[in-house]
Amino acid sequence: MNVAALDLPELTTDETAHSAALQTRIAATIGAAGGWVSFATFMRLALYEPGLGYYSAGARKFGAAGDFVTAPEVAPVFSRCVAVQCAQVLRTLGPDAVMLELGAGSGTMAAVMLAELRKQDALPAEYWILDVSADLRERQREAVAATAPDLLSRVRWLDALPAGFDGVVVGNEVLDALVVERFAMRAGQVRALGVGVADDGSLQWREADGSAELAGAVRAIEAELGQRLPEGYESEINLGLRPWLQAVAEPLRRGMMLFIDYGLPRRELYAQERSRGTLLCHFRHRFHEEALARVGLQDITAWVDFTTVAEAAQSAGLDVAGYTTQAHFLIGCGITDFVANVAELDLAERVNLSRQAMILTLPGEMGERFKAIALTRDCDLPLRGFGVRDLRHTL
Numbered sequence: 001m002n003v004a005a006l007d008l009p010e011l012t013t014d015e016t017a018h019s020a021a022l023q024t025r026i027a028a029t030i031g032a033a034g035g036w037v038s039f040a041t042f043m044r045l046a047l048y049e050p051g052l053g054y055y056s057a058g059a060r061k062f063g064a065a066g067d068f069v070t071a072p073e074v075a076p077v078f079s080r081c082v083a084v085q086c087a088q089v090l091r092t093l094g095p096d097a098v099m100l101e102l103g104a105g106s107g108t109m110a111a112v113m114l115a116e117l118r119k120q121d122a123l124p125a126e127y128w129i130l131d132v133s134a135d136l137r138e139r140q141r142e143a144v145a146a147t148a149p150d151l152l153s154r155v156r157w158l159d160a161l162p163a164g165f166d167g168v169v170v171g172n173e174v175l176d177a178l179v180v181e182r183f184a185m186r187a188g189q190v191r192a193l194g195v196g197v198a199d200d201g202s203l204q205w206r207e208a209d210g211s212a213e214l215a216g217a218v219r220a221i222e223a224e225l226g227q228r229l230p231e232g233y234e235s236e237i238n239l240g241l242r243p244w245l246q247a248v249a250e251p252l253r254r255g256m257m258l259f260i261d262y263g264l265p266r267r268e269l270y271a272q273e274r275s276r277g278t279l280l281c282h283f284r285h286r287f288h289e290e291a292l293a294r295v296g297l298q299d300i301t302a303w304v305d306f307t308t309v310a311e312a313a314q315s316a317g318l319d320v321a322g323y324t325t326q327a328h329f330l331i332g333c334g335i336t337d338f339v340a341n342v343a344e345l346d347l348a349e350r351v352n353l354s355r356q357a358m359i360l361t362l363p364g365e366m367g368e369r370f371k372a373i374a375l376t377r378d379c380d381l382p383l384r385g386f387g388v389r390d391l392r393h394t395l
């Protein structure tokens with residue numbers, strides 16, 4: 001399918017120029033690399049190239065006016081529930097414990113969480129934000145200033161992972177924004193789906209032999225499935241997920257890492273019927289698979305392999321303390337109480353809150369596609385968000 005067939009909204013002149021500038025930059029990188037780069041290299045440039053990448057340049061990405069809506073943007077009640085779970089852990093860790101939010105996006109979740117943690121009498125000593133896109137800092141600062149101005153002094157923006165700390169690490173829709181490789185099965189071989197440059201200067205899909213690392217990872221999936229992936233099967237794999245998670249886990253002396261994202265256990269993610277993978281692009285609330293189009297103007301994501309997340313955490317010495325659907329996580333954290341105890345709201349606000357809770361929890365909306373996983377170190381608690389339904393056996 002080409003972009004014209006997708007019938008996406010027209011671009012402004014500025015958007016067209018921005019995308020063309022990034023495409024030229026990517027084409028130069030491909031040229032310097034001998035005519036081909038892996039999909040992960042392309043995705044890194046498309047999303048994070050300083051000044052031009054999707055997350056590194058000023059476009060409005062999040063919320064109704066942007067390209068996609070994440071759970072914190074759907075409703076504050078999501079972040080309030082996450083705060084309930086974090087508060088439970090922070091309380092046991094004591095007053096020096098900190099929060100570290102990875103990939104804070106617009107800062108909405110940080111703002112609501114801080115306000116809710118105060119209500120719960122469980123404020124962390126500091127609230128750190130580490131986002132690969134420094135461009136978002138001002139927006140995050142404004143979000144906290146608008147909701148909890150007196151707590152802004154507790155927020156600190158980090159340039160790199162911190163030294164050892166006790167606390168809670170959270171990341172909503174961060175794992176799906178990490179770069180992935182794409183591969184295809186051809187005549188029994190693992191081929192890498194990468195990117196080249198056509199004669200007219202446009203970017204085009206191009207295949208190459210899969211690296212030993214990529215082929216090894218795909219063969220390991222096949223061994224686990226007990227069968228070969230079929231001819232023509234295409235999918236994605238995040239070869240950087242294990243080292244990334246281990247690096248994030250390393251400074252956590254005591255506490256919890258909590259990730260919420262769309263994804264599946266590995267056996268389901270690589271099921272035969274998912275033969276085109278899970279790569280998805282978001283442009284003004286339209287979803288499509290044309291990752292090479294509109295570079296710099298659209299988000300590119302892939303579903304998370306939660307089995308790898310769990311394995312990486314265990315290798316880093318953490319316990320997989322919980323894994324469940326977003327719906328069950330939110331119910332465990334008391335979303336129904338938040339929706340019921342609304343004496344201060346008028347009727348329209350109540351209806352709106354109920355509608356938001358449904359989007360967050362219904363199976364056909366965000367409730368089942370999204371999962372929550374809790375990874376703990378030296379923190380043996382019956383975690384609230386994971387008490388309703390335990391899906392760890394599926395990992």
Ligand SMILES: C[S@@+](CC[C@H](N)C(=O)[O-])C[C@H]1O[C@@H](n2cnc3c(N)ncnc32)[C@H](O)[C@@H]1O
Pocket residue numbers: 055062070071072073102103104105106109130131132133136171172173174177178
């Ligand atoms: C899809 S957005 C989610 C934003 C926000 N958490 C939310 O739920 O609305 C992904 C965010 O992760 C950030 N990000 C991507 N890779 C990252 C990394 N390796 N470390 C920290 N942040 C990262 C992006 O800059 C972006 O802010």
